[in-house]
Amino acid sequence: MSKPTLATWLRRETRLEHHRVDQHPVLKPLLKRELAIEEYATALSALYAPVASLEAALSSGLGAHGVNYPLTQREALLKADILQLGRQVQPVSHLPPLATIEAIVGTLYVLEGSRLGGAMIARHVRQVLEDQVPLRFFAAAPLQTQEWAAFWVFAENLCPPPSWPAVRESAQQAFAHFIQGLEAFVNANPTPKE
Numbered sequence: 001m002s003k004p005t006l007a008t009w010l011r012r013e014t015r016l017e018h019h020r021v022d023q024h025p026v027l028k029p030l031l032k033r034e035l036a037i038e039e040y041a042t043a044l045s046a047l048y049a050p051v052a053s054l055e056a057a058l059s060s061g062l063g064a065h066g067v068n069y070p071l072t073q074r075e076a077l078l079k080a081d082i083l084q085l086g087r088q089v090q091p092v093s094h095l096p097p098l099a100t101i102e103a104i105v106g107t108l109y110v111l112e113g114s115r116l117g118g119a120m121i122a123r124h125v126r127q128v129l130e131d132q133v134p135l136r137f138f139a140a141a142p143l144q145t146q147e148w149a150a151f152w153v154f155a156e157n158l159c160p161p162p163s164w165p166a167v168r169e170s171a172q173q174a175f176a177h178f179i180q181g182l183e184a185f186v187n188a189n190p191t192p193k194e
């Protein structure tokens with residue numbers, strides 16, 4: 001059997017983590033046929049802290065390691081959507097610096113990859129809610145095929161196979177950070193009982 005690429009290996013190795021995120025009760029309604037505006041606003045609000053903290057950690061990590069990668073910043077798009085929907089943004093925790101190249105690549109994989117699902121979510125939300133809601137976060141920065149291909153060239157150049165387990169660990173940590181952020185949001189904003 002031919003050796004997998006980092007792309008196929010990492011996707012396989014983190015499938016379970018992605019499933020935990022996309023099946024989370026706060027995000028799952030995004031693809032429902034009866035998605036309500038309030039559910040959409042809740043999903044965006046819950047995503048804010050993990051997106052903002054990981055983006056901040058990545059931009060300083062890239063700078064500190066002198067790594068030249070065109071990180072797409074979406075925190076401001078997300079914040080604008082949340083405020084337009086009449087919600088407030090949640091406080092953002094400061095993450096420890098990303099100490100290694102593997103940590104940077106694994107975290108980048110999770111944040112950049114989330115733009116792939118975002119484009120699909122944007123299409124669905126537009127179909128259901130039409131122009132009733134802002135869609136900057138999901139729609140304004142879709143990951144283009146050539147950008148994703150360039151990401152993998154960049155990642156494979158920096159991370160030869162012996163380093164892949166460390167890349168996987170940081171990707172799993174980034175997914176776990178999203179789950180923790182979603183959980184923290186739910187705990188801080190319990191749904192009112194009927």
Ligand code: HEM
Nearest residue numbers: 011021022027028030109110113114116117118120175178
């Ligand atoms: C309801 C929420 C979500 C849905 C429905 C969803 C759906 C998807 C879909 C359909 C793809 C594949 C797109 C393609 O190959 O063209 C994808 C890719 C991806 N998503 Fe999500 N996603 C969601 C949330 C997230 C979040 C919050 C993250 C980050 C924590 C994330 C990380 C990723 C990654 C890393 C990939 C790339 C997988 C790969 O091909 O290696 N997703 N998502």
